Amino acid sequence: MTNIAEKAAGETYQVLDKGFVKLVDFMGGDQRAVESARVTFGSASKGEEKDRKLVEYLLAHAHHTPFEHSVFQFHVKLPIFVARQWMRHRMASYNEISARYTEVLEEFYIPAEFRVQDKINRQGSAKSGTLDNTGLLAVYKRSLDESYEAYRGLIEAGVAREMARMVLPVAQYTQFHWTVNARSLMNFLSLRMDSHAQLEIQEYANAISKIFKARMPWTWDAFVKADKRAKSEK
Numbered sequence: 001m002t003n004i005a006e007k008a009a010g011e012t013y014q015v016l017d018k019g020f021v022k023l024v025d026f027m028g029g030d031q032r033a034v035e036s037a038r039v040t041f042g043s044a045s046k047g048e049e050k051d052r053k054l055v056e057y058l059l060a061h062a063h064h065t066p067f068e069h070s071v072f073q074f075h076v077k078l079p080i081f082v083a084r085q086w087m088r089h090r091m092a093s094y095n096e097i098s099a100r101y102t103e104v105l106e107e108f109y110i111p112a113e114f115r116v117q118d119k120i121n122r123q124g125s126a127k128s129g130t131l132d133n134t135g136l137l138a139v140y141k142r143s144l145d146e147s148y149e150a151y152r153g154l155i156e157a158g159v160a161r162e163m164a165r166m167v168l169p170v171a172q173y174t175q176f177h178w179t180v181n182a183r184s185l186m187n188f189l190s191l192r193m194d195s196h197a198q199l200e201i202q203e204y205a206n207a208i209s210k211i212f213k214a215r216m217p218w219t220w221d222a223f224v225k226a227d228k229r230a231k232s233e234k
Contacts, residue, residue, distance in 0.1 A: 013207035016200060017110055018173055019077045021207045023215075028070025028182070030055060030218040036066040056222040059186075060229070067182040070216060074178045074208065079109040081170035082201050085192075091184040096176035099165040103155060107173040108144045110137070115199070124196060144171060182219060185212060190227050 012022040034051045037058055038044055045051055058066060078086070087094060113133045115125035147167050154164035180188070189212065191197060192205035213220040 013210065015203050015207050018107055021204060022075040023072065023211050024075050024177065025073040026215055030216050032070050033066040033219060036069045052218045055218045056225065059222040059226040064183045067219065070182040072180055072185060075175065076178055077173055077175045078204060079170065079200065080172050080174050082204065083174050083176065085198065085201050089184065089188050092178055092180035094176050094178055097174055100162040103161060104151065104165060104168060104172060106148050108171045109173065110141065121196060144169065182216060186223050
């Protein structure tokens with residue numbers, strides 16, 4: 001797994017070779033979820049111990065709406081193929097950089113090594129020591145270089161950016177802002193931190209989990225317990 005290095009501010013994590021996850025803004029927190037749950041009874045906080053137990057109860061019994069009142073905004077830089085998986089999570093807001101408005105930089109994801117097709121999980125991959133990674137990476141990089149050279153050639157010939165971009169591969173880096181409430185974020189983490197998720201998006205989910213844990217530690221602890229229990233019962 002790629003080493004995720006935390007910057008000094010504790011708000012930005014480097015992911016993969018050129019990507020990152022940055023917390024732009026945050027509203028709410030553990031206490032907001034507690035307040036949103038207790039308002040249904042016309043009551044308020046009953047102290048940290050009881051409030052933490054309430055958070056755990058809510059997640060253990062799938063009472064998720066109180067967590068919709070805490071909201072995260074992230075700035076994410078990632079390869080396009082990861083972004084397309086990410087955007088399957090539709091209960092959120094996205095604004096992505098547009099290759100119609102700006103010229104694309106020569107930034108492509110270069111994996112440390114290739115994986116082989118998993119023989120059990122048809123949509124997954126597995127590590128292997130039998131691949132000629134040096135030779136395969138040379139083929140991969142040559143393809144990226146040629147695609148970007150074609151892109152630049154089309155731009156210089158006067159082709160519109162919105163058409164020239166069509167020659168670029170899904171390894172191209174893109175960026176977006178992602179605004180998501182804590183309920184939807186937990187769903188994202190449950191699916192994308194799972195061992196069945198693609199390795200690259202797992203790394204982004206792992207980085208986001210650190211930010212989530214720092215901002216909502218009670219909810220994080222309760223989420224881990226509830227998620228583990230739910231998956232063990234499948």
